[in-house]
Each structure stands twice: as structure tokens, then as C-alpha cells.
Amino acid sequence: MKHSSKLIALIVLFTSCQRFLDVQPELQVDQSQAITNASTAEAAVNGLYNRLGSDGYYGSNFPAIAYLSGGDIQWTGSQSAPQEITARKLTADNGYVGSAWSAIYRTILQANYLLEAVPNLTDPQLTADRKNQIQGEAYAIRALSYFDLVRGWGGVQLITKPTRTPADNTGITRSSVEDTYAQVLKDLTTAEPLLSNTTNRNKITRKTVWALRARYHLYRQEWEQAETYASKLIDDATNYKLAKPYSAFYTNNAVATSESVFEIAYTNSFKNGHYNWWLPPALSGRREWAPNGTLVSLLNDPAVGGNRKELIAQTAPPGNLWYGKLYYRTPLGTDPAYVIRIAELYLIRAEARAQLGKTTTALADLNAVRDRAGVPLSQVATKDALLLAIEAERQVEFPFEADRWFNLVRTGRVATVLGISDASKYVLPIPNSEILADKALTQNPGY
Missing domain, CATH: 1.25.40.390 (Serine Threonine Protein Phosphatase 5, Tetratricopeptide repeat)
Structure with missing residues (x-):
């Protein structure tokens, strides 16, 4: 399995799925948001769930790519990005794809900061059990993020350490599909014993990991x-x-x-x-x-x-x-x-x-x-x-x-059900902005 301590050189932030212009590069986490005690750790956990639920990720664009691609949803509006998806004319400049990619890596980045900082905190208000729970949530959400990346784009860059400077973000090659899936499983198996065996439908627990593992093993x-x-x-x-x-x-x-x-x-x-x-x-x-x-x-x-x-x-x-x-x-x-x-x-x-x-x-x-x-x-x-x-x-x-x-x-049913015979279209394009930012990042064939 390949592990990298680096993050892609440019993560493009789309401020909402309604806007795809005026994008700004986000090279690293603001150090003013450092995780130093119990209260900042809890704030960072809340921020991790907000990343997962952002417009680019589960709040809109990532599910939209899936159901707009699935053949049962028609485009009826004015935006070009969803029209490209439903018309089978997806390009590497598609705003939805760029936004989803960026949002997923932002989620991974947030998880990585928690996983580095929380084990070293000594705040008495942060119990050992709570530290374990936070780390388990971060591992599981990182696993979900990589699972969504690999089923969307194929093998991707594996980032398992925080990003400190722009120099950390260069020269990362894509891992294979097998190695990307292996990272998903590693994170899920690491998360499981850290988490409580409770029922919570809005937060990650051990039961959530079991559900995600069922889906993982099916794939x-x-x-x-x-x-x-x-x-x-x-x-x-x-x-x-x-x-x-x-x-x-x-x-x-x-x-x-x-x-x-x-x-x-x-x-x-x-x-x-x-x-x-x-x-x-x-x-x-x-x-x-x-x-x-x-x-x-x-x-x-x-x-x-x-x-x-x-x-x-x-x-x-x-x-x-x-x-x-x-x-x-x-x-x-x-x-x-x-x-x-x-x-x-x-x-x-x-x-x-x-x-x-x-x-x-x-x-x-x-x-x-x-x-x-x-x-x-x-x-x-x-x-x-x-x-x-x-x-x-x-x-x-x-x-x-x-x-x-x-x-x-x-x-393997896309060609039969949707009539898409070009297998290169079964994965999404890597956003052009990311290719331009890091020459080590290669495009999927066909784009």
C-alpha cells in the first residue's frame, strides 16, 4: 500500500454549488484553527461533519453526479455543469466534478488534522474514551471519503498526514484502485475498536462502520x-x-x-x-x-x-x-x-x-x-x-x-442498461485545475 504525507497542490474551493466562478486556491489549513484543547477538538469534529455535508460533497454535488449519471434524471434548467453530465458530454472542466473532488479532499484534510492532534492533547476535559471516539470518527469519515473517490475517479492520491505548507503538496502520484480500496479498509478496521457500540444516526459509531464495511465488501x-x-x-x-x-x-x-x-x-x-x-x-x-x-x-x-x-x-x-x-x-x-x-x-x-x-x-x-x-x-x-x-x-x-x-x-451493467460502451467514461475526469497544479497527477484516459 502506498502512503503519502502530502496533499494535492491545489484544492479548489467552490463556495457553493450555485457558483463556479471566482474560485480561490486553498493551499493549507489556517493555523488559527489549530486543535489545542478539548473545545477546539470538538469544534474540529463538528467541522469534519460540516465538510462531509458541504455543498460539494453530500450536501449537493457528489450525489448529484451519481443520480444525474444514472439515466433516470433529466436536466431541465440553465446550468451547463449538470447538462454535461446528463448529455454524456462530461469534461475535465465540469464544475460539479471539480467541486466534489475539492470537497472530498477538504474532508480528508480535516480528518488528518484531527488524527494528528487529538492523540497528543492533554486537556483533562478530553477523556481517553472521547479521544478514541473522535479518532474513530475521523478514520471512518476518511474511509468514506476515499471510498467515494475511488468509486468515482478510480485510484487517487492517498493523503494520510496533515498539510503544513504548499511545498508538502507536490509530486504525489495516483495510487492504484487496489491500494486506494486497501486504504479504505485500513481506516475502517482502525476506526471500529475506537468507536462506541451505540446507535447514533447523525454521528459515526461502530455500527456505522459495520454498514460502511458491508458496502465496501459488496464493491x-x-x-x-x-x-x-x-x-x-x-x-x-x-x-x-x-x-x-x-x-x-x-x-x-x-x-x-x-x-x-x-x-x-x-x-x-x-x-x-x-x-x-x-x-x-x-x-x-x-x-x-x-x-x-x-x-x-x-x-x-x-x-x-x-x-x-x-x-x-x-x-x-x-x-x-x-x-x-x-x-x-x-x-x-x-x-x-x-x-x-x-x-x-x-x-x-x-x-x-x-x-x-x-x-x-x-x-x-x-x-x-x-x-x-x-x-x-x-x-x-x-x-x-x-x-x-x-x-x-x-x-x-x-x-x-x-x-x-x-x-x-x-x-458491469452500464453498457447494457445505459448504452455507454466506452469504458473510459465509467470514471470521472480529474479536474483540470488539479492537473495544472500538480504535474504528478495524471488524467483518466478519455478526458
């Missing part, structure tokens, strides 16, 4: 471990269960329900940007993208979407425009960002079991999700049929979350 085709880690959450039925009906986990201002394993909380002063792009102008949004006709038909089909039809609605005549309403709350922008839900753990375990030849229990997991959605139970009985059924279920279960595109790439 690595390590079926037994995917099944094992998914079962740890599913078997904890006191704390995790499918909310019924489907809309129960998000309607009526619901937050942190039994459905949620990890969701990022937002407030009126720290907003989730999704609403702006999904809601129509009558509801104070811009509706720059919307479910396309295929997805609308699927969600409205009682045998496919079932009660998941509540994810979409139409504007009043004469427009009759379909829009997504997962992100809808008042005050605007206070919707959670759903990083991982228990429904995904059921479908992870279903797929792992199908791959292991456990068709009966795989079907039971698939049907648990279908039952919650109020659709007829599946009767498929073969491995191949189960895998296709699970793929179809994901399409209508997570249409507005960071799921479909990455799963089609993972399963």
Missing part, C-alpha cells in the same frame, strides 16, 4: 463479509428496521428514524442544497433537474414503485411538471442527506446471498424491501434473475441518492 465482491456486516445491522431490529410506508423516513419532517443508519443533519444556518435543484419555483426551488418519463412511470406503477410514488409529485396545471420531493422541508435546506439506510443493507445482503447461492434467503431480503414498498413479492428463483431484480429494486428505492450510477458501474 470488492467479498460476498461472505458483505453478508456478515449487513447482518450486524439487520439483526439489530430494535434499532434498525424498514420504516413503513416508504415515505415514513422523510415525510412530516421526520429525521433519524429507524430506517436511517447514517444521515447528515442540517439546520437553517448549515443547509442541504438539494432542495434548490429539485423543487419547482412555486416551492422556492429551481427544478433544474427532474425525474424523467421512465422513472415517473416506474414509481407510479403499483407493481414496481408501490408507495414509493410519494417520492414525486406534479405541479399544478397547466404545467403539470413532475418533480422530486425527497428534499422539501421548511425551513428550506434542512433536509437530511441520506448516506446509508437500512434498505441498502437488505439489498446488499440479498446480492451477497444470491452470489453465494443462498437464493431462498436472498429472495427474503429482496422481498422485505418490496413488502415495505407495498409491491407484490418477487418469485424469482435463480441467481441471475435475483441479481437483475435487486438492480431493478435499487433503481426505484434510491433514485435521488448516490446509488444507481455507481452500482451499474460496479456490476
Whole structure:
């Protein structure tokens, strides 16, 4: 495994997903934000979650890249960046891609500072258990960040130490896909014993790590471990269960329900940007993208979407425009960002079991999700049929979350489902600004 003590020479900060101009380079962390005691450590942990939930990361752009790429969302607005994604004309200058890359590395940078500083703090208000918890959260969030980088861009630069000066940021080559995934697993396994074995849907705990490991092992085709880690959450039925009906986990201002394993909380002063792009102008949004006709038909089909039809609605005549309403709350922008839900753990375990030849229990997991959605139970009985059924279920279960595109790439189904035969387009371009800033950073083929 390759480890580097350096960070990319230029991390471009986009101040919000609405603006892609007037960008400024961010070369290092402001030393005035040094972590020196319990209070600054706690502030830094809060800042780490804010990085994770920023506009460039889970607050808008990273999930948007996934669902705009997945073939079920149409571009309806004026911005060029999402139009490039839906039109399959993505370039290395795309603002969404640049913003997401930057935001993820900023999250890693914040985690690295915590991991360096916290073990050495001697503040009596910072107990050993709390120091362990903070480090576990930092390791786990860094693991999630590298996982999102590798599934989006392939092998990337591995940065595991803080950045002190601009000189630290040069000459870093990209690690392989294998080594990047190995870093993810190393961070998850390091995080697990440091964390409390409690249930917290807005903060990282040991249970969150188990969920992330289930997803990791699925991507690595390590079926037994995917099944094992998914079962740890599913078997904890006191704390995790499918909310019924489907809309129960998000309607009526619901937050942190039994459905949620990890969701990022937002407030009126720290907003989730999704609403702006999904809601129509009558509801104070811009509706720059919307479910396309295929997805609308699927969600409205009682045998496919079932009660998941509540994810979409139409504007009043004469427009009759379909829009997504997962992100809808008042005050605007206070919707959670759903990083991982228990429904995904059921479908992870279903797929792992199908791959292991456990068709009966795989079907039971698939049907648990279908039952919650109020659709007829599946009767498929073969491995191949189960895998296709699970793929179809994901399409209508997570249409507005960071799921479909990455799963089609993972399963080798992009060409068949979306008609994209050029495999170089299965990864995102490295932002041109980063290539220009560090000559050691190479572009993905095809861009």
C-alpha cells in the first residue's frame, strides 16, 4: 500500500454549488484553527461533519453526479455543469466534478488534522474514551471519503498526514484502485475498536462502520463479509428496521428514524442544497433537474414503485411538471442527506446471498424491501434473475441518492442498461485545475 504525507497542490474551493466562478486556491489549513484543547477538538469534529455535508460533497454535488449519471434524471434548467453530465458530454472542466473532488479532499484534510492532534492533547476535559471516539470518527469519515473517490475517479492520491505548507503538496502520484480500496479498509478496521457500540444516526459509531464495511465488501465482491456486516445491522431490529410506508423516513419532517443508519443533519444556518435543484419555483426551488418519463412511470406503477410514488409529485396545471420531493422541508435546506439506510443493507445482503447461492434467503431480503414498498413479492428463483431484480429494486428505492450510477458501474451493467460502451467514461475526469497544479497527477484516459 502506498502512503503519502502530502496533499494535492491545489484544492479548489467552490463556495457553493450555485457558483463556479471566482474560485480561490486553498493551499493549507489556517493555523488559527489549530486543535489545542478539548473545545477546539470538538469544534474540529463538528467541522469534519460540516465538510462531509458541504455543498460539494453530500450536501449537493457528489450525489448529484451519481443520480444525474444514472439515466433516470433529466436536466431541465440553465446550468451547463449538470447538462454535461446528463448529455454524456462530461469534461475535465465540469464544475460539479471539480467541486466534489475539492470537497472530498477538504474532508480528508480535516480528518488528518484531527488524527494528528487529538492523540497528543492533554486537556483533562478530553477523556481517553472521547479521544478514541473522535479518532474513530475521523478514520471512518476518511474511509468514506476515499471510498467515494475511488468509486468515482478510480485510484487517487492517498493523503494520510496533515498539510503544513504548499511545498508538502507536490509530486504525489495516483495510487492504484487496489491500494486506494486497501486504504479504505485500513481506516475502517482502525476506526471500529475506537468507536462506541451505540446507535447514533447523525454521528459515526461502530455500527456505522459495520454498514460502511458491508458496502465496501459488496464493491470488492467479498460476498461472505458483505453478508456478515449487513447482518450486524439487520439483526439489530430494535434499532434498525424498514420504516413503513416508504415515505415514513422523510415525510412530516421526520429525521433519524429507524430506517436511517447514517444521515447528515442540517439546520437553517448549515443547509442541504438539494432542495434548490429539485423543487419547482412555486416551492422556492429551481427544478433544474427532474425525474424523467421512465422513472415517473416506474414509481407510479403499483407493481414496481408501490408507495414509493410519494417520492414525486406534479405541479399544478397547466404545467403539470413532475418533480422530486425527497428534499422539501421548511425551513428550506434542512433536509437530511441520506448516506446509508437500512434498505441498502437488505439489498446488499440479498446480492451477497444470491452470489453465494443462498437464493431462498436472498429472495427474503429482496422481498422485505418490496413488502415495505407495498409491491407484490418477487418469485424469482435463480441467481441471475435475483441479481437483475435487486438492480431493478435499487433503481426505484434510491433514485435521488448516490446509488444507481455507481452500482451499474460496479456490476458491469452500464453498457447494457445505459448504452455507454466506452469504458473510459465509467470514471470521472480529474479536474483540470488539479492537473495544472500538480504535474504528478495524471488524467483518466478519455478526458
